[in-house]
Amino acid sequence: MQQFWLNSALRRPWLTISWALILTLALAAGMGQLYFRGDYRIFFSPDNPQMLAFEQMQNEFNKSDNIMVAIAPQSGDVFDEDMLTLIWQFTEAAWQTPYSSRVDSISNFQHTEAMDDDLLVEDLLLNPADLTEEKRAKIRAVSMTEPALYRSLVSADGAVAAINITVQLPEVDQNQEVVDAYEYVLGLSAYFAEKHPDVEFYHAGILALNYAFASEAEKDATTLVPLMFLVIIMMLVLLLRSALAALATVIIILVTILSTLGVAGWLGIFLSTATVNVPTIVMTLAVADCVHVIVSMQYALRQGKSKEEAIHYSMTRNVVPIFITSITTSIGFLTLNFSEVPILRDLGNMTAVGVMLACIFSVTLLPALLRLLPAKVVPVSHTAKGMDKLATFVVQQHRKILPVGAVLMVAVAAFAGTNQVNDVAVKYFDTRTEFRQSLDFIEENLTGTANLDFAIDSQQTSGVNNPEFLAHVAAFSDWLHQQPEVTHVASITNVFKRLNKNMHGDDPAYYRLPEQQDLAAQYLLMFEMSLPFGLDLNNQLNLDKSATRITATLQNLGSKELTGFEQRALSWLAEEMPQYDASAASTALMFAHIGERNMESMLKTLPFALILISGLLVISLRSWRLGLFSLVPNIMPALVGFGIWALYSGEINLGLSVVASISLGIIVDDTVHFLSKYQRGLQEGQTTEGAVRYAFNSVGRALFVTTVVLVAGFAVLAMSGFRLNSDMGLLTGMIIVLALIIDLLLLPALLLRFDKKGRNDEKVPATQSA
Template sequence: MKQLWLTSVLNTPWRVLFGSLLLTLLMGAGISKLEFRGDYRIFFSADNPQLLAFEQMQNAFNKSDNILIGIAPADGNVFSAETLSLILQLTDAAWQTPHSIRVDSLTNYQHTEADEDDLMVGDLVSQSMPLAPQALARIRQIALNEPSIVKRLVADTGKVAAINITVQFPEVDKNREVFDTYNFVKQLTDEFSRQYPQVQFHLGGVIAMNNALASEAEQDARTLIPLMFLMIIIMLALLLRSIVGALATIIIIVIAIVSTLGLAGWAGIFLSMTTVNVPTILMTLAVADCVHVIASMQFALQRGDNKANAIRYSMQRNIMPVFITSSTTAIGFLTLNFSEVPILADLGNMSATGVMLACGFSLITLPALLYLLPLKASLVPKPESSTVMDRLASFVIRRHNLLLPIMLLIMLAFTGLISLNKINDEAVKYFSPNTQFRQSMDFLDQHLSASASIDFALNSGQSSGINQPEFIAAVDSFSQWLAQQPEVVHVNAISDTFKRLNKNMHGDDPAYYRIPTAPDEAAQYLLMYEMSLPYGLDLNNQLNLDKSATRIAVSLQNMGSKQITEFERKALSYLAQHYPQYSASAASTALMFGHIGERNMASMLQTLPLALLLISLLLALSLRSWRMGLISLAPNIAPAAIGFGIWGWYSGEINLGLSVVASLSLGIIVDDTVHFLAKYQHARQEGRNTEAAVRYAFTSVGRALWITTAVLIVGFSVLMLSNFRLNSDMGLLTAIIIFTALVIDFLFLPAFLLKFDTKEPKRHA
């Protein structure tokens, strides 16, 4: 069967090539359907409970997608005539931002004041206002004492001010909309920056994050993929020493990548922050298949075989291993489907498809290609590394009694470090400190409160209920409780507005800075205030349509995902305990990221045993031995355990990208074990004793194992250069685990076999 198929490939190589090309073109045509999405919502499935809560809140109140301009003058004082007039101009210009529905700034803050029986409502700073020192002092005094803007639109030190632009996208072409909005604001601040060189501008907010997601992905695609290509060419030159062999490998890799991306396009999968690195991962995984096939062929050519026979020899040796290792790798990636994060599932599906396509192409197209290309025997003689392997085998055999306990101890020690890991997902921290976005956000967080926030909605349960004094009192005491929490930077609650209006309505008498005593009082003050507010600065972002509920916006210190979910729980239980009559909910993007890390980890931990079982089954089947399947468990589980232990000691922060590494790497590292055990078992079945079988395994696959490990480590290390931590952390930890797997297969597995597999083989399994 195998023979028949090989013969037909070798008899009609042109037909095979043509067929492969046609298939690649058909699949690859889907690339035109591939679109890129750089929107934080791609991290969440449509039924994610925090996303639903967030959307519900956005529907009841206005949207809160925003872009924030931080303004930092060199003299550290925003209350200067020059800086205030800059803010004034920039605020005005910001209304031109595409899709903007609201602009809030220090200057257009609607200050209220009583003047006898008039209620004066107007911009805190306006064009016509003379900015003499006295006026500046007054503006500073008002701004720094107004709870609704201090630490939100101006730092309490007066060093930094901010303009917050709220946008509502029509969501027809969201990428384009984000890009247009961000670029408009970027150009605007660049222009102002030229005009006012002494002032620094920083862009933050959700839109800046979405833009950074897209631009960092683009950066990855532009730098990592070419770099990976370069690395592959260098590796091929070192390993194969044959231009033709390298060319054939690159052709196979390219058609595998093109087909995979095309299939993704046909399947309606979009490119994202994570899937943009599928080409890099595929290159890493596919190169090993090709190297195995070509190296074996070169070996046979060197032996004096003719080309057809050399290919036959290579294929016979490699079909099973290539197929099995590709399948286990694909299974590892497919477990990502159990992730809570859609783009990680996409990454898994695309990689799994790509690995199987690469497998097919290297077993069908590659032999035909090699048959037609003028491939010569490798120039390098069989290197001396087989003697290195022989020496390693001798060492392990000699010292196995010592190696086994030492390795076990090391394994246990590192595994013990796993507990140092904490799950943490903060969207801002996904970006490396080298990125402009992260630097801006860090700066803004230092002076204002930009990245972590939670919105609480408190519902009175009745129309106009927000005017009830007892409801306002509840909002007020909740907001005071919030302000007392150490994590809280800023609270924006309607109760402050009611108190201020009550004061204004009584001739600015400070004694009236309290909650109105009757619902009609509150309602009428609010009506008067609302009738005085200009376009875009209304209360729709704080009150819902029938005024039954209010939104309380809380800005928090930059904190980990665990702390933010803990804070949410604490705040909601305060409300449940003190105000059980009102229904409450919490939502924000920070909460969405805060919850997804743990949920994702929980679901990935549940699938890990399943992946392990599937892969061990496949292994047992291919080795035709339950015993070997069982023995393989330890060297398959240990690398990930050690890897996460090392991670706990090195970083201790587990993000979404890392939560999938255990099952993803399992499919890759299992290959080493398969190869080693297959050779070992082969020798045992031929009647050799354990020692001889271990030596045989070392000398026959040792070199191939360290070469593929080196290729994989280089490949995943390229991902480490990504500025997006989900990718760089995933690359680093996967590389660590793959390296650990090789060490275990070389030092622990043989020692284990030498100790426990000593029975002379009598029966064939």
């Protein structure tokens, strides 16, 4: 079988190339089906309980997807004539935002006032032409005392104001809808910024988050992927010292990536912030396969073999290891299917497919290409000589390396458990991104940027008018106010208090809740009759007025603190008002929970992946003994890596939660290559020491080269402005380096120390092809 395809690749290379091309074209045709999604929902499976709770609340009350524009004049006063006019103009213009259903600002706040026996309901600033000194003083006074505005739409010092635009996306083509709405608002800001060079505009809100997800992914796709290509070509030319070998590798990479993306398209997988980096990862992994083939071939050429013989030599030695390592790498990525996050599952599946495709192409198309390309004998490189020295060092010093290495590893690995899960969507973005800078500014100067919505259900039609219910809601909103992390609370009770005051001739003593149900109901009836389009109370009251939504604005907390706050609030509600049904939801809360849920499921799958991969190793090496030895270099790099991470950062996000699984699949490759060569050495009748030297000489350089390429690949990923990707790249790269160190120092030391009798145990039939 093996002979057959190898012979056909070598004797009729054009035939192999032709069918590889046809296969690639057929698969790549699926790329037409690919589309991009940047909305935050891609992080959640359809049955995610926090998302269901959030959507239920969105259905019961109005949707709360929004864009917030913060307006910061250099003068530090938003109440001067110029700024109030600007706010009024921006508010008016913002109604034209695509899909907008509501615009809130200090200018269109529906101010109520008693005038004799009349109730006046009017925009706080109806017309900038009326802006007298007196009017401005009044706007400032209302803004600074009205709970709906203070520290929400205007900062405590009056230096920053905000306009909040609520949108109802039809969700037909959500990505495009987000772009349409958000870019419209960016356009407005640009327009006003030109007229007011002394004013800064900042953008936040759910749509800004969605937009940032999409634009960071686009940035990754347009900068990192080409950069990756460049890096890999340079590395290949340098390390393989052959431009033509590098060319063959690049062709394999291209074919693999196109096919992978095509398969994703055929499978209906969409591109997202996570999967946009699949090409980078697949590229990296595909290179490893090619390097093994080419390095072996070059070794054979140096031994004086002909090109065809050299390719044959390389293929017979590499086909099984490449196949095994591809399977283990795929298993590592396939365990991502146990993730709670759909796009991480996509990342795993796409990469697994890519790795297997790379395997197929590098044992078929690659030898065919190498057969056609001219090959020259490449002189022995420094690394090859270095490997010989390293082998000597390890053989001589293994009695020292073993204890020192073991102590160091255990000491660092011990910290791994101190990492804390922390998922805050905002923190996914690097501080150099515009989105993050905007949010940090708003957080510092205006109000918190995380929301938590509470729905409190009286379980009775018109129950929100019940004085007892209102008193409880007011108590809860007071409790929220007292929490240090809360910057603003929007509660219907404030409207009732204000109306009660208005109905008593604006007497401040009556700024309190109405004491009878019919009174409250009729105040509300009157107020609702007077509100303009879009500024109704449907975002705070449900259809039959049985439930109300209270929105707490919080400082951007860590996910543990946010879920802790949620728990505190819900248990306060359960204790103080058990008769009412209460629930909490928000996008921030969804992210806070997803980290924990995902980590839990990923940790559960890790032992499973380890057993599966080690089992495969045992089967492929046909040796329980070596399988046992392999556990150390397979497990330790990730443990040590996470230990170092704990010392460096200590926070684990969604991106990092999958690193253990994917790095396991990758680093196992080194072990497989090293141990299979070691085993071959033993089979050829060498001593343990001789076999270790043989392994170093035949595969050490390839391991070094692939590690350099892999690290370069993940280092490119680490440059992403999106931390899920950059952290993943950073830690995976680090673990791969650790794996090489352990494989080249500790594993041979272990073998030298404990595998003394190895030679006698090996009773593998000589027909084995590896």
